[in-house]
Amino acid sequence: MTISPTTGTDPRVTPHPGPRPTVQLLDVHKSYARGPGTVPALRGVSLSLTAGSFVSVMGPSGSGKSTLLHCAAGLDSPTRGRVVIGEHDISAFSDDALTRFRRDQVGFVFQSYNLIGHLSVADNISLPLVLGGRELDPVWRADLVAAIGLDGLLDRRPGELSGGQAQRVAIARALVTRPTVVFADEPTGALDSRTASDVLDVFRRTAARLGQTVVLVTHDPRVAAVSDRVVFLADGVVADDLGAPTVDEISSVALGLGR
Template sequence: MTNFDPALAPAAGGGTVPTALGPPEPAIRVDQVTRRYGRGRSAVDALRGVSVDLPTGSFTAIMGPSGSGKSTLLQCAAGLDRPTSGRVLLGADDLTTMSESRLTRLRRDRIGFVFQSFNLIPALTARQNITLPLRLAGRRADRAWLTELVERVGLAQRIGHRPTEMSGGQQQRVAIARALITRPAVVFGDEPTGALDLATGKEILTLLREVVDTLGQTLVMVTHDPVAASYADRVLFLADGSIVEGMDGPTADAVAARLTRLGG
C-alpha cells in the first residue's frame, strides 16, 4: 500500500494548478517514517514508511480507526517521539538527528501544543499560563502580541482568573493562546475538543479555523470527530500505520462515510 502525499494531489477538475513560484515549502515534512515498538516477534509497527508534507498556513486533520497510528504520527511529527527510521523536518531542521536538549528547546520555541486535557497550571492565572513558555525560555512577553492574542481568543475579561474559575471552553482558549504566544511554526492539537460539549467544541474549532485564516498559522489536529475534521483544509486517513487517502475540502458527512469504510 502506498502513502498518500497531498502535495501531489491533482487540482479540482483534473490537471494541476499552475504557479510561477511553485508550491510553498512545507512547515513539516515527514519522510519515510517508521515507528516500531518492541522487538522480535512481538514487534508492532505503529507507522509504516509514512511520507507526507504538511503545508505552511494550512489546517490538516489526521483521522483513522483506533490503532491506525494517528497519535504516533502526531507525536513523531511534533518531536515528542523519535521514529525508528526515516526523517521529520521542521523547515530545514531534522528533528530526528537532534539531541534531547536541542529538541526540547525547539519544541518550546517553534512548536505549540493544544491537548484534550488543557494542561494548565491551577495556581497560575490565565495570563501567567499563557506566558509560561516565554518565562521558561527566559524571555519577556511582547505586550502588544499578548493583548492581541487575549482578544482573539475572547479572554479579555478573564485574564486574571485561575483555571478553577473558568469553564472548560475558557480553559481551552487559554491553552490555545499559550500555544501561540511564541509565534510557533506549527501548532499540534490532540483531540482539542474531546473534553468539551458540542456547542463549546464548535466555538473552539471556529477559533482554530480563524487562527489559520487570519494569522497564517499551520495547524495539525488528531481527531475522531467528523464534524471537527470538517473545519480543516484537508483530512489524512490512516489505516494500519499508513496514510491511505487524503480528502480536500472535507465535509462531516464525507468524512464519516470514509471512516465507516475504514472501520473507524
C-alpha cells in the same frame, strides 16, 4: 541539520499542491517494545503539509494518529525516517536542541489542557516564554487574548474556568510563541458542540492570520470538515487523503476504515 530549498524534497513524497511545505514526514516508522518483540504504530508514513493549512488526521483506534502527532511535534522520536519542520530535520537534533526548538517553534494543545493549577490564566499563557527566557510582548498578548476570547479572565485560576475557557487558555499558550506549527490532540473531545465550534473557529482565524500550519487529530467528521484537508490512517499507514471534504465524504471514508 537543515535541508536546503533545492535538496529538501524526497522522491517518496508526492508534494501536496500549494505553498512550500512547513512540515514533512519522510518515510516515518515507529515501533514500541512489547514483551520480547515490537509492535509497529507507524509503518512508513510520508506527508507534506503547507504553511497556513489546517489538516485533520482521522482513523480507527490504534491506527497511529496520536503517534503520528507526537513524532511530528518532536514529543517522540521515529524509529526510522525523518521529520522536517521548516528547513530543520528535527529527527537529527539532540535532546537539548529538540527541547529548545519545540519550545520556540512548535505549539501543542492537549485534550486534557495540561494547565498549571496554581498559576493564573495570564501566567499559564506566558509560561513557554518564561521557560525560554524570552520577554512577553504585552501588545501581542493583548491581541492574542482578545482574538481567543479571554478578556476579563487573566486573573483566574484554571479551576475557575469552564472546559471551553480552559481549552482557549491552552490554545493561547500554544500560540504565544508564534510557532511555525500547532498540533492538537482531540482538542474538542471534551467540549459541547457549540464550544467545540468556537474553539475550531479560534484555530482557523489565528492560524490564517499567523500563516501557521495546524494539525489536529479528531474522531469527529464534523470537526474534520472544518479542515482544508483530512488525512486518514489505518494500521500505521496513510489510507486516504481528502481535500476540502464534506461531512458525508469524511464519514464514508471513516466507515470504510472501521472508525
